[in-house]
Amino acid sequence: SQQGEEDPQALSIQEGENATMNCSYKTSINNLQWYRQNSGRGLVHLILIRSNEREKHSGRLRVTLDTSKKSSSLLITASRAADTASYFCATDAGGAQKLVFGQGTRLTINP
Amino acid sequence: EPEVTQTPSHQVTQMGQEVILRCVPISNHLYFYWYRQILGQKVEFLVSFYNNEISEKSEIFDDQFSVERPDGSNFTLKIRSTKLEDSAMYFCASRKGQGLGNEQFFGPGTRLTVL
Numbered sequence: 001s002q003q004g005e006e007d008p009q010a011l012s013i014q015e016g017e018n019a020t021m022n023c024s025y026k027t028s029i030n031n032l033q034w035y036r037q038n039s040g041r042g043l044v045h046l047i048l049i050r051s052n053e054r055e056k057h058s059g060r061l062r063v064t065l066d067t068s069k070k071s072s073s074l075l076i077t078a079s080r081a082a083d084t085a086s087y088f089c090a091t092d093a094g095g096a097q098k099l100v101f102g103q104g105t106r107l108t109i110n111p
Numbered sequence: 112e113p114e115v116t117q118t119p120s121h122q123v124t125q126m127g128q129e130v131i132l133r134c135v136p137i138s139n140h141l142y143f144y145w146y147r148q149i150l151g152q153k154v155e156f157l158v159s160f161y162n163n164e165i166s167e168k169s170e171i172f173d174d175q176f177s178v179e180r181p182d183g184s185n186f187t188l189k190i191r192s193t194k195l196e197d198s199a200m201y202f203c204a205s206r207k208g209q210g211l212g213n214e215q216f217f218g219p220g221t222r223l224t225v226l
Contacts, residue, residue, distance in 0.1 A: 033214060042219035043154070043202060088154065092215075097206065098144060098167060099215055101154040 005102045006089055012108040019076040021105040023089030024069075030092045032065055032072050033099065037086045046074075046087075079109045113137045115218035117203050123224045124193055132188045132221045134203030142206040143186045144215065145178065147171070147199040154202065160186065193225045 006023050013019055023032070031050045035043040049056045049065045049072065056063045062075040076083055086106050090099035116135045124130050136143050145157040158168040160178055177189045186205075190197055203218045 031213075035217070040200075040222075043217040045214050045216055048214050090154075090215075097142065097213070097215075098156040098159050099146075099154075099204075100156065101146075103153045 006087070006105045008105060009103065010106045010108070012110060013079060015079060015081055015109050015111050017079055019079050019083070019107055019109075021074045021087050021089075021107070023072045023074070023102055025072075025089075025091045025100075026070065027091075027093050029067075030094050030097065032063075033090045033092065034061075034063060034072075034074050035088045035090060035101075037088065037104070039085075043088070076107075079107075081109050081111050083107060084109045115203055115205055115216050117201075117218035117221050119221060120219065121222045121224070123226065126195055126225055127192050130190050130193055130223060132190075132201050132203075132223070134186045134188070134218055135184050136186055136203065136205030137207075137216060138184070140205035140207050140216075142166075142208070142213075143178075143180070144204040144206075145188045146202045146204065146217075148202065148220075149199045157188070157201075190223075193223075195225050198223055198225045 029051055031048050033048045034046040037043050047058045047061055047063050049063050060077045065072045086104040088101050088104045090101045118133045143160040146154050148154045156169050158172045159166045175191045179187050200220045200222050202220045204215045206213050206215045
């Protein structure tokens with residue numbers, strides 16, 4: 001089954017604006033993690049939110065989690081050109097705690 | 112800050128050849144993973160490893176794949192006879208422990224190109 005589906009698939013905004021990306025999943029989770037990937041590069045861990053948390057902040061990042069709707073959102077405030085990247089949510093559903101990734105949102109920040 | 116490292120960064124091989132991808136997880140981490148990402152697609156789980164054995168593997172991880180932790184620091188992924196469709200970015204990841212809030216940290220990846 002598809003777990004961790006992001007929307008939109010692509011988002012293009014002006015520098016300084018806020019960017020919101022959403023993620024939906026299907027099964028119960030231990031936590032949900034957001035990663036950034038610059039083109040062709042590695043995955044950079046941004047933030048983890050546990051299943052018993054509803055909101056978390058880290059710098060310009062704000063993540064929410066609604067376990068009743070099985071959804072999460074990532075908000076990047078005051079976007080910068082350097083935020084241009086693909087953003088993935090990944091769910092940790094227990095057991096060996098492998099991560100199941102979505103297709104990602106390709107974010108472009110226009111200067 | 113400790114990080115996961117991977118070598119080589121890029122590996123080109125001929126179809127049918129064996130390749131070994133190497134990873135050095137973060138030193139006090141106990142859980143190790145391999146994922147792959149075919150160009151333009153999402154990251155897919157291959158295998159997890161804990162306490163010197165595989166704890167879970169995906170359907171992608173068939174008999175052509177194997178993992179090993181030959182010493183206290185390295186974690187390797189071997190593909191015995193590479194196919195064209197094995198061309199992908201391979202990521203190693205590690206995690207400290209279990210529980211609700213343990214991040215997985217990823218290495219920079221090895222880009223495998225099978226010709």
